[in-house]
Amino acid sequence: MTAPTPMLLLRASEVTGRPVVTLSGELVAEIKDVVFERSGGRIAGFTLRNPGLFSRSRKDSLPWVGVHGIGRDAVMVADETVLIAANELASRKQSRDADVLQDRVLTDNGRDLGRVVDVVLHSGTSLDVVGYEVEASEALGTAGRHVFIPLPDTVAVSGENLIVPAAATEFVSEDLAGFGAAVGAFRARLREGAS
Amino acid sequence: MNADFTAAEVTPQQASRSRSRYCARRLAPKPGTAWRWVGMDWWGWVILALVIIAVLVVLAVVVQRRRRRGGVIGLSEPRRGDSR
Numbered sequence: 590m591t592a593p594t595p596m597l598l599l600r601a602s603e604v605t606g607r608p609v610v611t612l613s614g615e616l617v618a619e620i621k622d623v624v625f626e627r628s629g630g631r632i633a634g635f636t637l638r639n640p641g642l643f644s645r646s647r648k649d650s651l652p653w654v655g656v657h658g659i660g661r662d663a664v665m666v667a668d669e670t671v672l673i674a675a676n677e678l679a680s681r682k683q684s685r686d687a688d689v690l691q692d693r694v695l696t697d698n699g700r701d702l703g704r705v706v707d708v709v710l711h712s713g714t715s716l717d718v719v720g721y722e723v724e725a726s727e728a729l730g731t732a733g734r735h736v737f738i739p740l741p742d743t744v745a746v747s748g749e750n751l752i753v754p755a756a757a758t759e760f761v762s763e764d765l766a767g768f769g770a771a772v773g774a775f776r777a778r779l780r781e782g783a784s
Numbered sequence: 785m786n787a788d789f790t791a792a793e794v795t796p797q798q799a800s801r802s803r804s805r806y807c808a809r810r811l812a813p814k815p816g817t818a819w820r821w822v823g824m825d826w827w828g829w830v831i832l833a834l835v836i837i838a839v840l841v842v843l844a845v846v847v848q849r850r851r852r853r854g855g856v857i858g859l860s861e862p863r864r865g866d867s868r
Contacts, residue, residue: 605854620854627858636857643848679857688855708856 598769600722601708609637609651610663616640617669618647622688623708624679625718630740632716634678635664650678659712689751694721694738696755700728702738705751709737709768719772721751729761737762739775754779 601623609617618637625632634652638644655671656664666672679687694702703723711719720739725731738753739760760775762768824832 601856602854621852622855622857624857624859627860633859638852642845642852644852679859683859684855684857687857687859689858690855705856 597712598719598765599710599712600765601710604635604659604664604710607659608640608663609635609666611666611668612657613668615669617666617672618651620651620664621646622679622684623710624650625708630718630742632710632718634673636675636679636684637672646675648675649673650675652678653716659716689721692749692751694723694751694753696758697752698755700755700758701726702728702753702758703736706735709765711769711772720768721753729758731763734763737765737768737771739768739772741779742776756782 604623605620607620609620611617619640620635621638622636623632624634624636632653634650634655636650637647639647649672651664651666651671652673655666655673657667658665675681675684689705689708692705694705696702703726705721706724707722708718709720709722711717718740720737722735722737725734725736729736738757739762740757741754756778757775760771760778762771
């Protein structure tokens, strides 16, 4: 058995607010929302806002294909031509209604695990959603504390509740450092179960 | 009605004084009502205005921060940004 590959994990809230900078050094915008595909967990792109406290949302957005790189302090793009109209990535209605923050996480056997306070992303060749940070409910035995719940490779979610396999409760992690291993072990367990 | 009291006997000054007294009675604060604040010194008004401005600024900042807080949007169907 091989050791699981270490994962570079970050919270979605760490990405929001990061400046979007072109390779020529021009500040274009700031990241407003992270947009991901619910069926596969892959990041589709980012909605944008202008820099500054009283700035408004922008009418364009940054698709994942236009991202040159995500660094600790900025999201790099080749130039402004990579931006697309905001409604091509996510419509205004989706931006308003499809936010998963504060949604309830339920297991497929109907246990309420808590409310989503953040989303955990795995940064590699692509950026994927690998877990939720939730404010735990009584069901997890750590009510009120923030814990990390791993997600399977394919996140099949629709509606207002986020459904995870019941086995996810065995791989709940209390810190982000150990969460990468928990995601790997959880997904390995699901693959074993499926084969 | 007093028959001796005719319009001809009331001088314009008397009529004006009478009207003034009538108005003063109507406008005078009734006992127990909270009219005393009207007599606030000028600096009281300045402090009140500053407090109102401060509250409005704090409200604006709170609303704006909430509006600017990023979200995580889960798309139900693939869209253009997913072509990588």
